[in-house]
Amino acid sequence: MTNIGDLPADPIIERRALIQATARSSLARRNLVSRLMLGVCALAFVVAGAVLIWIVALLISKGFHWISKPFFTQDPQTPTVFQQNNLGGIRNAIWGSIVIDGIALLIAIPVGLIAGHLLAESENSFANAVRKTTEVMTGLPSILFGIFVYEFMIIKFHYRFSGILGSLALVMIMVPVIMKASEIAFRAVPHSLKEAGLSLGLSKGVIAARIVTPAAVPGLLTAVLLAMSRAVGETAPLIWVIGNNYVATWSPYKQQSAIPISIYNGLLGAASPLQQDYAWGSALFLVVVVLFLNLGSRFLAAFLRRERH
Amino acid sequence: MSTEPTTESAPPAVPEDRVPGRVKRPRARSDGLYWGILYGATLVFVVVCVAFLVTLVTSSFSAWRHSGLGLIFGTTWNPDKELYGALPLLVGTLETTIIALVLAVPLGILVAVALVHLVPRRLRTPLSSFVELLAAVPSVVFGGVGFLVLAPYFQQHFYPWLQSTTHSFYLFSGTFSTTSTLLAGIVLFVMVLPTIVALSRDAIATVPVEQVEGAMSLGATKWQILSRVVLPSSRTGITGAVTLAAARALGETIAVAMVIGNYFKINHSLLSGGTTLASALATQWDGATSLTISALGALAVILIAITASVNYLGRALLRRASQGALL
Amino acid sequence: MRLKDVSVSFNGRMAVRDVSFDVPDKRVTALIGPSGSGKTTLLRALNRLHDVTKGAKVEGEILLGDTNLYSREIHPTLTRTRVGMVFQRPNPFPTMSIYDNVVSGLRFSGIRKKAVLNEAAESALIAAALWDRVKDRLKMHASSLSGGEQQRLCIARALAVEPEVLLMDEPTSALDPVSTKRIEELMSELKNRVSIVIVTHNMQQAARISDLCVFLLMGDDGAGEQIEVAPTQKLFTDPVDPRTLDYIQGRFG
Numbered sequence: 001m002t003n004i005g006d007l008p009a010d011p012i013i014e015r016r017a018l019i020q021a022t023a024r025s026s027l028a029r030r031n032l033v034s035r036l037m038l039g040v041c042a043l044a045f046v047v048a049g050a051v052l053i054w055i056v057a058l059l060i061s062k063g064f065h066w067i068s069k070p071f072f073t074q075d076p077q078t079p080t081v082f083q084q085n086n087l088g089g090i091r092n093a094i095w096g097s098i099v100i101d102g103i104a105l106l107i108a109i110p111v112g113l114i115a116g117h118l119l120a121e122s123e124n125s126f127a128n129a130v131r132k133t134t135e136v137m138t139g140l141p142s143i144l145f146g147i148f149v150y151e152f153m154i155i156k157f158h159y160r161f162s163g164i165l166g167s168l169a170l171v172m173i174m175v176p177v178i179m180k181a182s183e184i185a186f187r188a189v190p191h192s193l194k195e196a197g198l199s200l201g202l203s204k205g206v207i208a209a210r211i212v213t214p215a216a217v218p219g220l221l222t223a224v225l226l227a228m229s230r231a232v233g234e235t236a237p238l239i240w241v242i243g244n245n246y247v248a249t250w251s252p253y254k255q256q257s258a259i260p261i262s263i264y265n266g267l268l269g270a271a272s273p274l275q276q277d278y279a280w281g282s283a284l285f286l287v288v289v290v291l292f293l294n295l296g297s298r299f300l301a302a303f304l305r306r307e308r309h
Numbered sequence: 310m311s312t313e314p315t316t317e318s319a320p321p322a323v324p325e326d327r328v329p330g331r332v333k334r335p336r337a338r339s340d341g342l343y344w345g346i347l348y349g350a351t352l353v354f355v356v357v358c359v360a361f362l363v364t365l366v367t368s369s370f371s372a373w374r375h376s377g378l379g380l381i382f383g384t385t386w387n388p389d390k391e392l393y394g395a396l397p398l399l400v401g402t403l404e405t406t407i408i409a410l411v412l413a414v415p416l417g418i419l420v421a422v423a424l425v426h427l428v429p430r431r432l433r434t435p436l437s438s439f440v441e442l443l444a445a446v447p448s449v450v451f452g453g454v455g456f457l458v459l460a461p462y463f464q465q466h467f468y469p470w471l472q473s474t475t476h477s478f479y480l481f482s483g484t485f486s487t488t489s490t491l492l493a494g495i496v497l498f499v500m501v502l503p504t505i506v507a508l509s510r511d512a513i514a515t516v517p518v519e520q521v522e523g524a525m526s527l528g529a530t531k532w533q534i535l536s537r538v539v540l541p542s543s544r545t546g547i548t549g550a551v552t553l554a555a556a557r558a559l560g561e562t563i564a565v566a567m568v569i570g571n572y573f574k575i576n577h578s579l580l581s582g583g584t585t586l587a588s589a590l591a592t593q594w595d596g597a598t599s600l601t602i603s604a605l606g607a608l609a610v611i612l613i614a615i616t617a618s619v620n621y622l623g624r625a626l627l628r629r630a631s632q633g634a635l636l
Numbered sequence: 637m638r639l640k641d642v643s644v645s646f647n648g649r650m651a652v653r654d655v656s657f658d659v660p661d662k663r664v665t666a667l668i669g670p671s672g673s674g675k676t677t678l679l680r681a682l683n684r685l686h687d688v689t690k691g692a693k694v695e696g697e698i699l700l701g702d703t704n705l706y707s708r709e710i711h712p713t714l715t716r717t718r719v720g721m722v723f724q725r726p727n728p729f730p731t732m733s734i735y736d737n738v739v740s741g742l743r744f745s746g747i748r749k750k751a752v753l754n755e756a757a758e759s760a761l762i763a764a765a766l767w768d769r770v771k772d773r774l775k776m777h778a779s780s781l782s783g784g785e786q787q788r789l790c791i792a793r794a795l796a797v798e799p800e801v802l803l804m805d806e807p808t809s810a811l812d813p814v815s816t817k818r819i820e821e822l823m824s825e826l827k828n829r830v831s832i833v834i835v836t837h838n839m840q841q842a843a844r845i846s847d848l849c850v851f852l853l854m855g856d857d858g859a860g861e862q863i864e865v866a867p868t869q870k871l872f873t874d875p876v877d878p879r880t881l882d883y884i885q886g887r888f889g
Contacts, residue, residue, distance in 0.1 A: 011755070011759070012759070012798060012829065015752070015755070015756055015759075015798050016798035016800075018747070018752065019717060019742065019745055019747065019797055019798055020714075020717065020718070022745050022746045022747050023528060023713070023714055023717050023745035023746065024714060025746070026745060026746030027711055027713060027714060029746075030530045030532075030533065030713070030746065031530060031711070031713075033530070033532055034530040034531050034532035034533065035532075036532075037532040037535075037536070038426075038427060038531060038532060040419060041419045041420070041422045041423040041426075041427055042423055042427055044416050044419035044420045044423060045419075045420045045423040045424065045427070045428075045436075047416070048416065048420045048440055048443075048502060048506065049436075049439065049440070051443070051499060051502075052439065052440070052442065052443050055443075055446070055450075055454060058454060058458060059450070059454075110350070111350050111353060111354060114346060114347055114350035114351070115347075115350050115351040115354050117347060118347040118348065118350070118351050119351075121347070130351055130354070130355060133355065133358055135620075135624065136617050136620065136621070137358060139556055139560075139616055139617065139620030139621075140560065140613060140616055140617065141560030141561070141562055141587050141612060141616060142562070143562045143563075143587065143590050143591060144361075144365065144590075144609050144612065144613060145361070147365065147590065147605070147606065147609050148360075148361045148364055148365060151364045151365065151368045151602075151606065152360065152364050155368075155602075156364075172357065172361070175354055179354075203340055203343065204340050204343045204344075205340065205342060205343035205346075208343065229445060232447075233445075233446075233447025233448070233449070233450075234447070235447070235448065235449045235563045236448075236562040236563050236590075236591055239591055239594065240594055260447055260449045260563075263449050263450070263453055264449050264452070264563060264567070267452070267453055267456055267457070267567060268566075268567065276457060277457075279453055279457070280453075280457075283449070283450045283453050283454075286447060286449075286450065287446060287447070287450055290445055290446065290447055291442065291445060291446075294442070294445040295442075298438060429690075517727070519723055519725060519727040520727055520729060520730075522685065522721075522723065522727075523723060523727040523728075523729070523790070524729070524740070524744070525685065525688070525716065526683055526685065526716050526720060526721035526794070527716065527717070527720070527740060527741035527744055527793070527794070527797060528713045528714065528716040528717035528741060528744055528745055528797065529713070529741075529744040530713055530744075533744050537729075537740070537743075537744075538729055538731075541729075541731040541732075542729075542730060542731055544731070635730060635731060
C-alpha cells in the first residue's frame with residue numbers, strides 16, 4: 001500500500017491545526033458579521049414593506065372621507081362664496097374612464113388575442129419579428145403613444161380632442177400586454193386537444209375557436225385583467241389627446257376626462273389646498289380599482305397554476 | 310387537468326394531414342380564412358407600430374432643421390424664444406435616474422436576499438406579491454403623494470437638515486422650494502424598487518442548492534455563503550434587473566412631472582428644480598406652437614432610442630442569466 | 637468517528653433509526669443499501685447538514701475524537717471543517733477560478749496568507765490527482781474542466797481544509813466509467829490522509845473500494861435501519877443477516 005500521505009504527514013497535521021485554530025478564532029467575528037448582515041437584510045425588507053403600508057395608509061386616511069355618493073354622482077363644481085366646501089364629485093372622470101377604457105378594451109382584446117394566437121401557432125421569422133416588436137413596445141414610456149395619436153389624428157387628420165383618441169392611445173399600450181400573455185396562455189393548451197380536433201377532421205379555424213380558446217380562457221382572462229389594470233391608471237397618453245371636460249358625458253367623440261387625469265390636473269393646476277386635498281379621494285378610488293384588477297389577475301394566474309398540477 | 314377527448318388509437322406514423330405546413334385536406338378555404346384573420350390582425354398591429362415610429366420621426370424634422378445639433382447640446386430651452394436646447398433635460402434625466410438607482414439597488418438586493426434566504430418558504434410568494442403591488446400603483450398616485458406629502462416635508466425639514474449636515478455641499482447648495490430633482494429621484498427610487506426586488510429575487514432563488522450546500526460543507530457562515538457564492542452567481546440576473554429598473558426610471562413621465570418643478574436650466578444643486586426628457590413631454594405640451602411640438606417630437610425620438618436600447622440590454626442580460634451564462 | 641444510536645427524523649417522521657457503528661480511522665467505510673434506506677440522510681447528519689432543514693431532528697451521539705458533534709458548545713461551522721463533503725453532482729463555484737475554488741474553504745475560515753493558501757492548494761490538488769492537469773491553468777474557470785475533473789476539483793476543495801473525515805455522497809454516479817475508475821483509485825490513496833465514509837448504491841463499487849460496510853434497509857415504518865456492519869470481505873462472502881444476502885445477490889435493488 002503506497003503511502004503518499006506518509007512523507008508530508010507533518011505539514012498536513014500542522015496545516016490542520018492551523019486551520020482549526022484560525023477557524024475557531026475567526027468564528028466569533030464571522031458569526032457577528034453574518035448576523036449583522038442578515039439583520040440588515042431583514043431591516044431592508046421591513047422598510048420596503050413599511051413604505052407600501054405607509055402609502056396605503058396615507059391614501060385611506062386622507063382620501064376615505066371624500067368617498068361618498070356625491071363623489072360618484074356629481075360633476076366638479078367650483079366652490080362658491082356660499083358653498084365653499086362643495087367641490088362636487090368626479091362623475092365626469094368616472095364616466096370618461098369607463099368610456100375610454102371600455103372602447104380601448106373593445107379594440108385591444110380582439111386584436112391582442114388574435115395576434116397572440118398567431119404567435120402561439122407559428123414559429124417563422126415574421127412571428128419572431130412581431131415578438132421582438134412587442135417586447136420593445138411594452139418598454140416604451142406610455143406618453144409616446146399619446147404623442148403619436150396626437151400627431152396622426154389631430155394634426156394630420158384634423159380630428160378634434162376626444163375620448164376615442166385616448167382609447168386609441170391606450171390600445172397601443174394594451175395590445176402588446178395582451179399579446180404576450182395570451183401567447184403564453186395559448187401555448188399552454190395541451191397539444192392533444194388540437195390533435196384530437198385535427199383527427200376529427202375539423203378545420204383550423206373551428207379548432208381554434210371551439211377547442212383551443214375555451215381551454216385557454218382562464219389564461220386569457222388573466223391577460224385581459226393585467227392589461228386593464230395597467231390602462232386604467234395611465235395618465236400620460238391621455239394628456240395630449242382627450243382635452244378636458246367638467247361635465248360628464250358618455251360620448252367618446254367629445255372631449256373627456258379620466259380619473260388619473262383629474263388627479264393630475266387637480267394637483268398641477270392653480271388648485272386651492274382644498275382641491276389638492278380633494279385629489280386624495282380620487283387617488284384612493286383609483287388605487288382600489290387598479291389593485292383590484294391586478295390582484296384579480298394574480299389570483300387567477302395562481303389558481304390556474306394550481307389547477308394544472 | 311382538462312378533460313382530453315379520447316381518440317382512436319393513432320397509427321405510429323404521422324398522417325399527412327398532421328404535418329404542419331403540408332395541409333392537404335378539404336376545406337382549405339376556411340383554413341385560409343383562419344390564417345387570414347390571424348395575419349390580418351397582427352399586420353394591423355405591426356403597421357400601427359411602424360406608423361408610430363415614422364410619425365414621430367418625421368414630426369421632428371422641422372425642429373432638427375431649426376436647431377440642428379443644438380437640439381441635443383443646447384443649454385437653453387425656451388419655446389417662447391424658439392430656443393430648443395435639451396441638455397438640461399438630459400442632465401435631469403441622468404440625475405434622477407442615478408439617484409433612484411443609488412438608493413434602489415442596494416436596498417432592492419438586500420430585500421431580495423431576505424425574501425429568498427430569510428423568509429420562511431411558504432411566505433415567500435405572498436410577501437413577494439406584497440412588494441410587487443407597489444409596482445401596480447399608478448404613477449399619478451406616486452406623484453400625488455410626492456407632491457402633497459413629501460414635498461412640503463422636504464422643504465420644511467429635509468433640505469435644511471441636508472444643508473446643515475453637509476455644510477451646503479455643492480450638490481445640496483442653493484435655494485430650494487418644495488419641488489426638486491432630489492425629490493424626483495426619491496420618488497423614482499420607490500417606483501423602481503419593486504422591479505429590482507422581483508427580478509433579483511428570481512436570480513437569487515435560481516442559484517442551485519448544491520452550490521449553497523457545497524459552501525456550507527466547507528465551513529462557511531450564512532453571510533459568507535450569500536456574499537461569496539450566491540450573489541456572485543446571480544450577478545448576471547441582478548445586473549439585468551438593475552438595467553430594466555433604469556429603463557423604467559428613464560421613461561417615467563407623470564410622477565416626475567409632478568415633483569420635479571419643471572425648471573429648465575442646468576443647476577448643480579440637486580435641491581433645485583429640474584426637468585427630464587419624459588416629464589418635459591408632459592408639461593411642455595399645453596399651448597405649444599407647431600415648432601415646439603416638433604421639438605417635443607425630437608425629444609420623443611431620443612426617448613425612444615434611450616429606453617428601447619436600455620430595455621433591450623436588460624432583457625438580454627436576463628435571458629443570458631436564465632440560460633446559466635455568467636457575466 | 638463513532639455513531640451511537642443515531643436517528644434522524646423530519647417533522648416527526650423517522651427517516652433513519654438507531655444506527656450505531658464506528659468509523660475506522662484512515663479507512664473507507666461504505667454505506668450501502670437500496671434507495672430509500674436512509675443512507676444519504678444518515679451521511680448528511682454527520683456534517684450537520686440537516687441543521688438548516690426545518691423540522692429535522694438528529695438524535696443520538698456522533699463523536700469525533702471525544703467531542704459530540706451535536707453538542708451545544710460546538711458551532712456547526714467548525715464541525716464542517718473537520719468533516720468535509722463531496723456531493724453527487726460536481727458543484728464547483730461557477731464564478732471562481734480553479735485556484736479560488738480549491739482555497740475557498742480556507743478563505744471561509746479566515747486564512748489569508750498567500751503562502752499557506754498556495755501550499756494547501758498544491759497539496760490538495762496533488763492528492764486529488766489534478767495538480768499536473770491544472771497547475772498552469774489555476775486562474776481559469778472551473779467550468780473549463782470535464783465532469784470527472786470537476787469532481788476531483790471538488791474533492792481537492794474539500795481536502796484543502798484538512799478534514800479528519802471526508803463524506804462522499806455517491807460521488808461517481810454522475811460520471812462516466814473512466815472518471816469513476818480514476819476516482820475509485822484516488823480513494824485508496826486518499827484514505828491515508830482522511831477517513832472516508834461513502835454512500836453508494838453500487839454494490840460492486842462498495843466491494844472494490846471499502847474496508848468496512850454498513851448495510852441499511854428501509855424498515856416497515858419507512859425508516860432506515862442498520863441491518864449489518866462488517867468488514868467488506870466478510871459482508872460480501874459470509875453475511876450474517878439473510879436480508880444482506882438477498883441484497884448482495886441482487887434480489888432487490
